[in-house]
Amino acid sequence: MTWSAFSDVASAVCLLAGSFLALTAAIGLVRFPDLFTRMHAATKPQVLGLLLILGGVAFRVRDAGDLGMLAIVAIFQLLTAPVSAHMVGRAAYRTTTVRQDLLLTDELADPDTR
Amino acid sequence: MSPTRRQRARLGFQLPMALGLTVIWILLWGHFGLLEVVGGFLVATVVLRVFPLPPVQFDGTIRPLPFVKLVAQFVYDLVTASIQVVRIALTFGKQPMNAIIKVPLHARSDLYLTFTAELSSLVPGGLLLEVSREESTLYLHVIGVRSEADVDAARARVLRQERRLMEAIASKDELAAYRARAQGSLA
Numbered sequence: 001m002t003w004s005a006f007s008d009v010a011s012a013v014c015l016l017a018g019s020f021l022a023l024t025a026a027i028g029l030v031r032f033p034d035l036f037t038r039m040h041a042a043t044k045p046q047v048l049g050l051l052l053i054l055g056g057v058a059f060r061v062r063d064a065g066d067l068g069m070l071a072i073v074a075i076f077q078l079l080t081a082p083v084s085a086h087m088v089g090r091a092a093y094r095t096t097t098v099r100q101d102l103l104l105t106d107e108l109a110d111p112d113t114r
Numbered sequence: 115m116s117p118t119r120r121q122r123a124r125l126g127f128q129l130p131m132a133l134g135l136t137v138i139w140i141l142l143w144g145h146f147g148l149l150e151v152v153g154g155f156l157v158a159t160v161v162l163r164v165f166p167l168p169p170v171q172f173d174g175t176i177r178p179l180p181f182v183k184l185v186a187q188f189v190y191d192l193v194t195a196s197i198q199v200v201r202i203a204l205t206f207g208k209q210p211m212n213a214i215i216k217v218p219l220h221a222r223s224d225l226y227l228t229f230t231a232e233l234s235s236l237v238p239g240g241l242l243l244e245v246s247r248e249e250s251t252l253y254l255h256v257i258g259v260r261s262e263a264d265v266d267a268a269r270a271r272v273l274r275q276e277r278r279l280m281e282a283i284a285s286k287d288e289l290a291a292y293r294a295r296a297q298g299s300l301a
Contacts, residue, residue, distance in 0.1 A: 021196055028203035036255045037210060039241050041203060045196040047236060065144025072141050082235030086242040089255060093214075093243050102209060105265060107216035108244055108253045 011059035018052030021045040033102060035092045043085045050077055131167070132158040173285045180282040187278060191237035202258055213259045214243060217272045219250040220295040221280055223288065227252075230276045237275065240268075 028041025054070045061067065093108065132155065139154030140146055202210045219230060227250055234240040234254060244253040256268045273296075280292045 021200065024200040024203050028199060031203055033209050036241055036243075037202075037212060037257055040199050040255075040257045043241065044192065044199050044236060045203075048192050048196040063144075065141075065146075068141035069144055072138060078236070079232070082232045082242065085235055086231070086245075089241050089243045102212050103214060105262075106214045108214045 007059040011056045014052045014056030014059065018049045018054075018056060021049030021052065025049060036089060037102075039085050039089055043081050047077055047081050050074075128162055128167075132162055135161060174283045174288060175285060176283050177281065180278065184278045184282040188233060188237070195237050195240075198258060210258045211260060213256045213265050213268070215254055215256055215265055215269055217252045217254060217269050219252060219273070219276050221276060221284070221288070221292050222250055222295075226276070226279060226284065226288075229279055229283075230272070233275050233279065234272050237271065240272070 022045070025041050025044075025046040028045070029038050032038045032041055051074055054074050058067055058070050061070075135158035136151065136154035139157055140150045143150045143154075219227060221227065221230070224247065227245065227247065231242050231245060231252055234252065235242050241255040241257070242252060243255055245251070246253075252272065254268070254272065256265070259265055259268065277296070280289055284292060
């Protein structure tokens, strides 16, 4: 198998897997019952899906400048996704939109453990 | 660290930060040339002057082997976390049970607290809700817990994350202090 054929296949696999993850992240956003579970969907499969898509693109472009741009997108996604998820989650908890019936324990609410 | 050194670090020119911003600038232009390097450095200098950040205390050293272990485990965790969320998203007719857990960390440093929080947000059982800086404590939302054992497992996972991070980048003194505190909390 030549290198270009290999990179085409690797690119296709990455793009498909990444798209699948992005799709399930979207399904999760619609289906999950409350904001916190939705944020889980918006952080984990979404981030990995984007990384896979970037990887798939990287197999196809060979220009070093473009690869640098892809690397920047990946790094900033990894840096900012947890921060934005934190800010949304924190605001949601404080405005008590949390569904207590879906929580096994809430150690943030318990004054003894606080 | 004495206050004078801290103040000097705040006012002084933060060269590593400026170089990092320059690299980002070059990558954004997608072309490496004299214009990009000089221009990027000028922009970085202006940005650091206009938006000065408090100096980040980092006296640690990167240990190659634990660092590779940290990154490899992180990638593995990210994949497992995604598969877990995908499975929950595609399981119809059942609502996931969740928990909000409190994880007291052992390291006493803003930098390591931030890193642990960032890493934990992307691995199974992690959505950061609240941080207590004084107590170095994280509050995380965990998806898909079924029992108290799952809650404890999630807590242990965050603490292992912290240990891997400390072993990978903390300085000798910080690592020793961290280990002493971790031992103390186990006893």
